[in-house]
Amino acid sequence: MLTLGIDTSGLGGSIAIARDGNCLAERALSRTGRRHARTLVAELKALFDDTRLRPHDCNTVAVSIGPGSFTGLRVGVVCAKTFAYATRCTLVAVDTHLAVAAASPDDVAKVAVISDALRGEVYSGLYERAGDRCWTTLQPVERLPFDNWTEQLPDDAAISGPGLSAYGEDLSQRTLLPEQVWNPQARWIALLGEHLAENGQSDDLVQLVPKYLRKSAAEEKADRQNAT
Numbered sequence: 096m097l098t099l100g101i102d103t104s105g106l107g108g109s110i111a112i113a114r115d116g117n118c119l120a121e122r123a124l125s126r127t128g129r130r131h132a133r134t135l136v137a138e139l140k141a142l143f144d145d146t147r148l149r150p151h152d153c154n155t156v157a158v159s160i161g162p163g164s165f166t167g168l169r170v171g172v173v174c175a176k177t178f179a180y181a182t183r184c185t186l187v188a189v190d191t192h193l194a195v196a197a198a199s200p201d202d203v204a205k206v207a208v209i210s211d212a213l214r215g216e217v218y219s220g221l222y223e224r225a226g227d228r229c230w231t232t233l234q235p236v237e238r239l240p241f242d243n244w245t246e247q248l249p250d251d252a253a254i255s256g257p258g259l260s261a262y263g264e265d266l267s268q269r270t271l272l273p274e275q276v277w278n279p280q281a282r283w284i285a286l287l288g289e290h291l292a293e294n295g296q297s298d299d300l301v302q303l304v305p306k307y308l309r310k311s312a313a314e315e316k317a318d319r320q321n322a323t
Contacts, residue, residue: 096293097148098155099178100285103135103171104163104191105257110135110142111281112153113289116227118282120146135174153184157288159279160188161306162210162218162236168305176300187288188298190306192236194283195256196222198276205233205251206272209244209258217241217258218308221249229290238308241265 100111108124122142125134143150158175161168172188179186192208199206203224210218221234241262248254248269255272257279263271 096154096289097152098157098285098289098292099139099150099153100157100189100281100283100288101135101171101175102159102191102194102279102281102284103167103174104159104161104279105167106164107278108167108171109281110138111285112142112146112148113282113285116286116289118285119148121280121282135170139174139178150178151182153178153182155185155187155288155292156182157187157189157284157291159191159194159281159284160303161191162212162238162308163191163279163305165305165307168307172303172305176303180300185292185297186300186303187291187296188303189284189287189291190220190232190236191279192218192220192256193222193230193232194279194287195277196220196230197283197287198280199224199253199255199272200276203253203272205249205253207248207252207254208256209254209262210256211258211261212238212308215241217244217262219244219256219258221252236306236308 098113102108111121112119156175156178158171195208196206205223207221212218218238220236222230223233225231253270259277
């Protein structure tokens with residue numbers, strides 16, 4: 096099975112191609128979310144050219160579904176849906192935090208993944224290793240105050256995720272994973288997507304939307320103005 100993985104959940108991002116449990120190639124995207132829409136198609140072409148593969152060779156396209164950047168997630172999901180429609184391949188959404196968990200070192204059995212939700216809040220999910228390329232979601236991603244999250248954090252869970260850039264010092268007494276695995280990587284989106292597709296999971300081209308977990312700043316501003 097050949098799977099394309101797309102992650103545009105953060106300021107950076109990446110794309111990758113995987114086959115039968117192995118990542119064949121991966122390319123980093125520009126480190127600014129505003130450029131995802133302008134560079135993603137060109138980078139995809141370069142990725143396929145580098146591997147001497149064609150888009151129609153893909154059986155599955157897996158996309159990071161969030162949490163993450165509003166603009167980045169929209170660009171990635173639209174691209175994945177368009178790719179799936181054009182190539183008639185299976186579309187699979189992958190929890191962004193699950194992809195971070197999957198990058199954990201082999202000796203990590205349980206990991207809490209956090210992203211900075213701003214205003215003293217975090218997005219967090221809790222995951223447990225269940226085998227090769229297989230993780231169980233113990234607690235789905237939710238948004239909550241950082242202090243509340245630390246109170247309920249299991250003692251045996253390591254911590255990873257892009258939120259450690261903001262909260263790492265506050266968690267210095269806990270087991271923090273290496274910085275190189277904090278951010279989602281397209282290789283893990285592709286590998287997890289491949290595994291999900293092999294087990295019969297797919298997502299609808301029309302119904303699939305990013306996992307935002309909160310309204311955008313513009314939407315919240317409009318709500319405040321309408322309330323006055």
